[in-house]
Amino acid sequence: MSSRINLDGIGMTSQRTRERLLGRLMEQGITSMEVLDIMRSTPRHIFLDEALAHRAYEDVALPIGYSQTISQPYIVARMSEIVANSESLESVLEIGTGCGYQTAIISKIAKKVYTIERIKPLLDRARRNLKLLGIRNVEFRHGDGSLGWSAKAPFDAIITTAAPQTIPDELYQQLSPKDGRLVIPVGGDDQQDLKHIVKSGDQIQIDNLESVRFVPLLTGQVYN
Numbered sequence: 001m002s003s004r005i006n007l008d009g010i011g012m013t014s015q016r017t018r019e020r021l022l023g024r025l026m027e028q029g030i031t032s033m034e035v036l037d038i039m040r041s042t043p044r045h046i047f048l049d050e051a052l053a054h055r056a057y058e059d060v061a062l063p064i065g066y067s068q069t070i071s072q073p074y075i076v077a078r079m080s081e082i083v084a085n086s087e088s089l090e091s092v093l094e095i096g097t098g099c100g101y102q103t104a105i106i107s108k109i110a111k112k113v114y115t116i117e118r119i120k121p122l123l124d125r126a127r128r129n130l131k132l133l134g135i136r137n138v139e140f141r142h143g144d145g146s147l148g149w150s151a152k153a154p155f156d157a158i159i160t161t162a163a164p165q166t167i168p169d170e171l172y173q174q175l176s177p178k179d180g181r182l183v184i185p186v187g188g189d190d191q192q193d194l195k196h197i198v199k200s201g202d203q204i205q206i207d208n209l210e211s212v213r214f215v216p217l218l219t220g221q222v223y224n
Contacts, residue, residue: 007043007046007132007133017057018039018040018044018057019040020057021039021057021058021059021073022036022039022040024059024074025039025059025073025074025077028074030074030077030078030081031081032077032080032081032084032085034084034109035077035080035081035084035105035109036077038080038105038108038109039073039076039077039105042101042104042105042108042133043056043133044056044057044070044073044101045057046129046132046133047064047070047099047100047101047104047129048062048064048070048099049064049065057073059072059073059074060072061075064098064099064122064125065121065122066119066121066122066222067215068098068119068122068215069098069215070098070099070101071098071101071102071161071214075194075212076101076102076105077105078194078209078210079102079159079183079194080102080105080106080109080159082181082183082196082209083106083109083110083157083159083181083183084109086156086157086179086181087179088156088176088178089109089110089111089156089157090110090111090112090156091110091111091112091114091152091154091155091156092106092109092110092112092113092114092155092156092157092158092159093113093114093115093116093148093149093152093153093155093157093158093159093174094106094113094114094115094116094158094159094160094161095115095116095145095146095148095158095159095160095161095162095171095217096116096117096145096160096161096162096217097115097116097117097122097123097126097140098117098122098126098161099122099125099126099129100115100125100126100127100129100130101129102159102161103115103126103130103135103138104129104130104133104135106159107130107135107137107138110137110156110157111137112137112138112139113137113138113139114138114139114141114149114152114155115138115139115140115141116140116141116142116143116144116145116148116149117140117141117142117143117145118142118143118144118145118218118219118220118221118222119221119222120142120221120222120223120224121224123140123142126140127140139152142221143221144219144220144221145160145162145217146164146168146170146217146218146219147168147170148168148170148171148173148174149174150170150173150174153173153174153175154174154175154176154177154180155174155175155176155180156176156180156181157180157181157182157183158171158174158175158180158181158182158183158184159183159184160182160183160184160185160217161214162185162214162215162216162217162218163184163185163186163187163188163192163212163214163215163216163217164184164186164216164217165186165187165188166186167182167184167186167195167197171184172197172199172204175197175199176199177199177200177201177202178200179198179199179200180198180199181196181197181198181199182195182196182197182199183195183196183197184197185212185214188216189216191211192211192212192213192214193208193209193210193211193212194208194209194210194211194212195207195208195209196209
């Protein structure tokens with residue numbers, strides 16, 4: 001059986017290798033045991049092409065095609081930890097499905113995940129990956145993530161895995177007014193900051209968390 005479909009993994013994708021990654025995440029300040037347990041049980045190697053599967057548990061971003069990447073595990077854990085601190089997580093919107101790895105992590109924290117991807121082949125791949133893991137609380141959409149998903153709003157949290165130059169107004173509008181959270185990288189190629197935004201009624205609180213590097217948030221759709 002190839003590592004592409006072997007959920008347990010062997011060699012560089014084994015459980016022991018995953019445990020080493022968890023140690024690195026804790027050293028970098030990830031404290032949520034819920035998130036760490038989810039990261040431990042989610043086989044990152046199945047989200048990568050077989051040629052890269054042996055690098056799945058390195059703490060680095062890796063290419064998934066179409067000039068996109070699977071996010072660095074630390075960043076996935078950091079963004080997930082912020083969202084997991086919400087009192088209510090009935091509904092989460094993810095912008096930038098990619099291969100579905102961040103989606104899989106969030107699906108174990110939230111009751112329902114809505115995820116948008118502009119590149120159709122990546123969205124199809126994510127569907128297959130999450131089906132392989134038996135994840136059923138995710139609704140997928142091929143569309144322009146910068147517009148959010150107004151028909152499913154409001155959201156208790158929104159996670160964006162690509163960086164706009166400025167935060168789209170639509171995302172503010174689609175946050176729940178009851179402490180809705182937006183976790184989003186913002187900036188250009190030279191400088192991006194990971195921002196945590198909390199909406200309480202008409203009040204918006206914005207915190208800059210750390211410098212990051214994400215692919216840009218692009219508009220429009222790609223079909224092949």
